[in-house]
Amino acid sequence: MTPIDLNADLGEGFGRWRLTDDEQLLSVVTSANVACGFHAGDPATMRRVCELAAARGVRIGAQVSYRDLAGFGRRAMDVPSGELAAEVAYQIGALEVFARAAGTRVSYVKPHGALYNRVVHDAEQAAAVVEGVRLAGATLPVLGLPSSLLLKTAEEAGLPTVTEAFADRAYTDEGTLVPRGEPGAVLADPDAVVERSVGLARFGVVTSHSGERVAVRARSLCVHGDTPGAVELARRVRTALESSGLPVRAFA
Template sequence: MATIDLNSDMGEGFGRWELGDDEAMLGVVTSANIACGFHAGDPEGLGRTVEAAHRRGVVIGAHPAYRDLAGFGRRYVDATPAELRADVIYQVGALQGLARSVGATVHYVKAHGALYNTIAHDELHASAVLAAVKDVDPSLVVLGLAGSPLLDKAREAGLAVCAEAFADRAYTSGGELVSRREPGAVLHDPDVVAERMVRLVESGTIEAIDGSAVRVRADSICVHSDSPGAVAMARQVRSALARAGVGLRAFAGPAG
């Protein structure tokens, strides 16, 4: 039976402002990428998200970002490698502390937003992030963009990796994500998204924004929780995969 992981970004509210329905999404996904405070998330709220994920048996990952709270981590920050390494260590360590407080464990690291896109190809910032992960805990799995040089670099550093595809994002013909600044970058039709993910699992391809077929080999699928109708979309993806005979299984942690 074919299996794949289904993940989503969580803990992205701040104080009185809530973003996404984490409780509902935790009933759908197998892995939770939990914010670490630099792009979203306050300590109390993050603690609640960690506890909820642990209670539901969802595998926990740290979701560090550039220091960009106002921009939701979607703006590039020209940090030095030393600054970025320290920032990532700080963020992952904070989430580890919150996890330990409820008897949970952080099993993987997935960068957020601009940091995710930058380290997919930028050697300088990728090296800093990977050094931070290895220094904090070399058993942590690196979740990154399928087909990106980051995954090879992580393997060379002795880190385990998981390749990720995005359910609700458009792809270029080169296998990269279409910039959010471009029209059509974010997909909103649950039926279309679900069909794309079944095709991904069954054939290892996904339709690019220009209509061409792109080879994407992935072991995890992400549905962004901050998009309108995100929970319904995640449920549709999960249902479509089940109908196609694809099981859900976390790529890391006790169930991985």
């Protein structure tokens, strides 16, 4: 079967405050989306996560965001295209310093939160993210939702793209994510998350919020690091994927 990548959002702390169990999650996932300081993370956290990831052979991705520490990058913002492109490049460059110091490199880029959802449909913001990746001097793969304008724009710019699905998020009939503010947007039942993960990875389908079967073909599967019980859930997901015959391996 086609291998599946398992990714999680890591380094989402700030100063003395920590949200994700980075060390434990890095023993499970194959790719780490590392916060670059705009929605979470700070230099010391970025350095620590890069060192841990490098030691475990986990690929490092720059999780770029709107500049929104107070809102954890989940608030809608209108940022001019040129400014957003520069901020995306800035975040990638900051993480690259720590990745190289740890003996590895940034292997891909993934938007976070409100930016991730915005670039599904917003051509101008999607183009700004892609410009930011190119401005950073990189031809890095871009991780995003299947059929999103972000991936379409990245492909047109000559960047590799990787489709992503979410094990613990509810989907609309259109194959997009149900907004977090709506009831049931985040799946709370671990058994349901594990079952959904295998269905997405093996068959490329998911049951939407309204009960429709929706095609969502993805090369990478995300388990959120800030979900309660995230480490045990990630372990269960990986075990279920491997037990079903799916190799779990990084895409980059």
